[in-house]
Amino acid sequence: xxxxxxxxxxxxxxxxxxxxxxxxxxxxxxxxxxxxxxxxxxxxxxxxxxxxxxxxxxxxxxxxxxxxxxxxxxxxxxxxxxxxxxxxxxxxxxxxxxxxxxxxxxxxxxxxxxxxxxxxxxxxxxxxxxxxxxxxxxxxxxxxxxxxxxxxxxxxxxxxxxxxxxxxxxxxxxxxxxxxxxxxxxxxxxxxxxxxxxxxxxxxxxxxxxxxxxxxxxxxxxxxxxxxxxxxxxxxxxxxxxxxxxxxxxxxxxxxxxxxxxxxxxxxxxxxxxxxxxxxxxxxxxxxxxxxxxxxxxxxxxxxxxxxxxxxxxxxxxxxxxxxxxxxxxxxxxxxxxxxxxxxxxxxxxxxxxxxx
Numbered sequence: 001x002x003x004x005x006x007x008x009x010x011x012x013x014x015x016x017x018x019x020x021x022x023x024x025x026x027x028x029x030x031x032x033x034x035x036x037x038x039x040x041x042x043x044x045x046x047x048x049x050x051x052x053x054x055x056x057x058x059x060x061x062x063x064x065x066x067x068x069x070x071x072x073x074x075x076x077x078x079x080x081x082x083x084x085x086x087x088x089x090x091x092x093x094x095x096x097x098x099x100x101x102x103x104x105x106x107x108x109x110x111x112x113x114x115x116x117x118x119x120x121x122x123x124x125x126x127x128x129x130x131x132x133x134x135x136x137x138x139x140x141x142x143x144x145x146x147x148x149x150x151x152x153x154x155x156x157x158x159x160x161x162x163x164x165x166x167x168x169x170x171x172x173x174x175x176x177x178x179x180x181x182x183x184x185x186x187x188x189x190x191x192x193x194x195x196x197x198x199x200x201x202x203x204x205x206x207x208x209x210x211x212x213x214x215x216x217x218x219x220x221x222x223x224x225x226x227x228x229x230x231x232x233x234x235x236x237x238x239x240x241x242x243x244x245x246x247x248x249x250x251x252x253x254x255x256x257x258x259x260x261x262x263x264x265x266x267x268x269x270x271x272x273x274x275x276x277x278x279x280x281x282x283x284x285x286x287x288x289x290x291x292x293x294x295x296x297x298x299x300x301x302x303x304x305x306x307x308x309x310x311x312x313x314x315x316x317x318x319x320x321x322x323x324x325x326x327x328x329x330x331x332x333x334x335x336x337x338x339x340x341x342x343x344x345x346x347x348x349x350x351x352x353x354x355x356x357x
Contacts, residue, residue, distance in 0.1 A: 001134050001201075002053070002105045005045045006094045008196075009038055009058040009066060009112040010084050014345045014357075015273045015338070018329035019308065022357055025058075027112040028065055030308060031277055031291050038112045042070050045110065047123045055079060056112075057094050076228075082240045087196070088251040089216055089243050092209045096220035097227060099202035106133050107205065109198040115269040115280050125264050129199035132167060132260070140208070140253065141199045142170070144192025144261040145268045150182035154270070155194035155249070157261050158185075170259040173249050192261060194249070195268065208252045216243050274322045275338050278304040288315075292325070304335065329356055 009027050020026040027038040035043075038056075045054050051072045058066055060080030067078060079094055091109055098105050108126060116122050129141045144157045155175055159168040173194065177185065185191040210217040219239045226232045253259055269280050278289035288297055292307035300315040307313055307325040315323065322338060324331040333341065348356045 002102050003049060003108070003130050004053045004055065004098055004105055005049055005108040005110055006079075006091070006098075007038070007041050007045070007054065007056045007110050007112050008087065008090055009056050009062070010081065010090060011113065014342050016271075016277070017341055017345050018324060018326040018331050018356070019306065022354060023061065024065065025062060026271070028062070028069060031271070031306070032115065032280065036069060037114070037271060038066065039069055040115070041110060041112045042073065044116065044119050044122055045108075046072075047119055048126060052077070055094060055098070057081060057090050059084060082237050084245075085240060085243050086245045087248040088209070088213060088246045089220075089240070091198075091205065091248050092213070092216050092220045093223060093240075095202045095205050095209075096224040099206060100224045100227075103203060105202045106130055107200060107202050111196050113271060114195075115267070115271055117267050121266045122264070125262060125266075126199070128166065129262050132164060132262075133199045133201060136258075137201060138204060138258045139200065140204065140256050140259045141167075142253065142259065142261050143195045143197045143199075143264045145195050146263055146265045147186055147191065147193050150179060150186050151193065152176060152179055152182050153272075156182075156185050156191045157194050159190050159192070159261060163260055167260045167262050170253075170261050173254050192263060193268070195264060198248075205252070208256050212255055213244065213246070213251050219243055273338050273341075274304050274306065274324065274333075275335065277306070278322075302335070 011025055016026045019029050028036050030036050042054065052074055054073060055077045056066055057079040060082060063078050063080045067075060079097065081090060095107055098107055133139055133141055153176055155173060157173055158171040160171040162168050223236055226235055269276060271277050271280060281289050281291055283289045287302035288300060288305060290305040292305050292313050293310050294312040295305050296314040298316045301319045303315055303318060304322045305313045305315065311325050313323055313325055320335045322333045322335055345357055
């Protein structure tokens, strides 16, 4: 069976403002060793599959930037959505296009906004997922991250009995919990973080989408039939925005009869905020984290200092700040106020439209 991977590269990442914008989402930011998260995701999958079997689905406005970032990816493997309609529709569209090429296809779905290491463990685990999906036609396989803390910003997967070594039946999916609930999950030993990554046959996921989202199934089948013709973009603009905006977990995974979770025992960090970026990079002896070519500090402690160009960031006598420079905006924020950046971006949109968003 043909094995393919689809990288979901949607989302804007407003908590990484002012570097992350509508036209330049967080997965394209070069924050880690000069590489973007999208480039890292593609590189990981290249250890498993040839470039011609890797696809990226993203907003159509982001496709030119993604093509420039991934020159080894065939242009025809870029799937542009007219607008974001959450993961169920993105996955359905990608599955329909792959299924039309070859109905006997195994499809992996992967995120573009996480730091995942080491690569060899990732590749080994994904390969095991593909192997089981190939043997068991009705299985929907998700990857659960072995939790390292009682995280309140992630969803969880509750396990039932073991089906194969390392594979467990899924009892339930849980939304982001409060701290006490998250601690209870961790103490039980029956929960994983929900990675949002999957493996299945295209025929199987499309059958489940047909059961639970018939309008989506009908729309993506129509689109797949004309995708590479002049009618494709027109039909996409007409049909796609009408689809129900819903995640694959709500739409399918919580209802499907045979969902298995395979443990990924590796480092997995959602780089959704400047605090997460700081944690991934590490700090110097003064506790400062820098991802900027030019930084000078004097009696400055526990700050996060970010720039992608040669603009000098100088910090004197300050503590616990986030300072982020971009060509048209500079953020100065206390570290304990990071979650309010989304509110700031919303305020800027109201005052200035898309100028700073």
